[in-house]
Amino acid sequence: EAEVAQSPRYKITEKSQAVAFWCDPISGHATLYWYRQILGQGPELLVQFQDESVVDDSQLPKDRFSAERLKGVDSTLKIQPAELGDSAMYLCASRRTEVYGYTFGSGTRLTVV
Amino acid sequence: AQTVTQSQPEMSVQEAETVTLSCTYDTSESNYYLFWYKQPPSRQMILVIRQEAYKQQNATENRFSVNFQKAAKSFSLKISDSQLGDTAMYFCAFFAMEYGNKLVFGAGTILRVKS
Numbered sequence: 001e002a003e004v005a006q007s008p009r010y011k012i013t014e015k016s017q018a019v020a021f022w023c024d025p026i027s028g029h030a031t032l033y034w035y036r037q038i039l040g041q042g043p044e045l046l047v048q049f050q051d052e053s054v055v056d057d058s059q060l061p062k063d064r065f066s067a068e069r070l071k072g073v074d075s076t077l078k079i080q081p082a083e084l085g086d087s088a089m090y091l092c093a094s095r096r097t098e099v100y101g102y103t104f105g106s107g108t109r110l111t112v113v
Numbered sequence: 114a115q116t117v118t119q120s121q122p123e124m125s126v127q128e129a130e131t132v133t134l135s136c137t138y139d140t141s142e143s144n145y146y147l148f149w150y151k152q153p154p155s156r157q158m159i160l161v162i163r164q165e166a167y168k169q170q171n172a173t174e175n176r177f178s179v180n181f182q183k184a185a186k187s188f189s190l191k192i193s194d195s196q197l198g199d200t201a202m203y204f205c206a207f208f209a210m211e212y213g214n215k216l217v218f219g220a221g222t223i224l225r226v227k228s
Contacts, residue, residue, distance in 0.1 A: 033215065042117075042204050042218035043158075056213055091158065093216075099146050099208055102216065104158040 002026040004105035006092050012111045018080035021108045025074070025094030029103070031055075034067055034077050035091040037107070043091055049075060082112045115140045117207050119219035126195045127227055133180075134190045134222050136205030145209040147181065147188045148216070153201040161203070164188065195226045 005024040013019045025032050030051050035043035046065065048056040051072035060067065064083070069075040079086055092105040116139045126132035138147070149161040164172045164181050172179050176196075180189045192199055205219040 031214065040221070042119075042220045043216075044218070045215050048213070048215055056215065093158075095214075099210070100148070100160065100163050102160070106157045 002103070004092055004094050004103050006090075006105035006108055008108055009106065010109050010111075012113060013082050015084055015112055016081040018078065019082050019110065020076055020078045021090050021092075021110075023075045023077070023092030023105060025092070026096075026103055029094035029096050029101075030072070031095040032069060032075050033093045033095070034075070035093065037089040037091055039088070046077070046090075079110075082110075084112050086110060087112045115142070115207050115209065115212055115217050117205050117217055117219035119205055119222050121222045122220070123223045123225070125225040125227055126192075128195055128197060130195055131191060131193045132195055132224065134192075134203055134205075134224065136188045136190070136219055138186050138188065138205070138207050140186070140207065140209065140212075142209040142211055144211070145207060147179075148206040148208065149177070149179070149188075149190045150204045150206055150218075151199075151201045152204065152221075153198075158204070162190065192224075197226050197228060200224060200226045 032049040034046045037043040046060045047067045049069045067077045089107045091107045095102050118137045145166045147164045150158050151161045152158045162174045162177050176193045178191045202221045204221045206216045
């Protein structure tokens with residue numbers, strides 16, 4: 001069964017350092033989402049791509065976060081500099097055209113110390 | 114803005130019994146979809162069940178069923194014959210194409226199934 005691949009699975013970084021996460025969606029899925037899930041809370045959308053274009057990044061803290069999906073396939077989410085409050089699970093999901101066609105990756109758990 | 118509220122932070126149930134998780138939502142959209150997702154500890158989010166708002170019949174998937182009350186904007190999940198493997202965080206989620214084609218999640222309910 002096709003999966004959304006994310007790496008790394010876990011990341012510990014020091015405050016003020018740069019960190020990057022990678023996501024490879026299911027082949028053919030044009031829509032890609034990055035969600036942030038703080039422990040004990042529901043996921044919140046950070047950025048949404050349609051192919052290589054950003055559709056929604058209204059909740060992305062653009063002073064420190066950036067996201068790209070250059071060829072409309074895999075995507076990278078970067079944080080620079082990391083802050084203690086960025087500690088969370090970062091989930092990637094992709095979707096085909098069907099509404100219920102979401103598939104989530106296993107996430108990257110970030111701890112900022 | 115669309116909001117999803119799950120008022121039960123934690124629930125527990127004995128194995129083989131039935132439990133109901135609550136969810137309410139707020140929207141002005143007429144065409145939308147509702148979902149329940151399961152997130153086991155340290156594992157990925159998986160879809161449990163979905164409901165199209167235009168359908169009056171409540172969705173059912175094996176031991177999982179929903180009670181969709183459109184007028185009340187309520188969408189509860191019933192788990193029958195609870196199993197230890199049902200232990201997880203459960204999220205209610207909303208999707209509307211007119212609202213950006215993105216899932217909006219509730220805060221989640223931790224369900225613990227006890228033997």
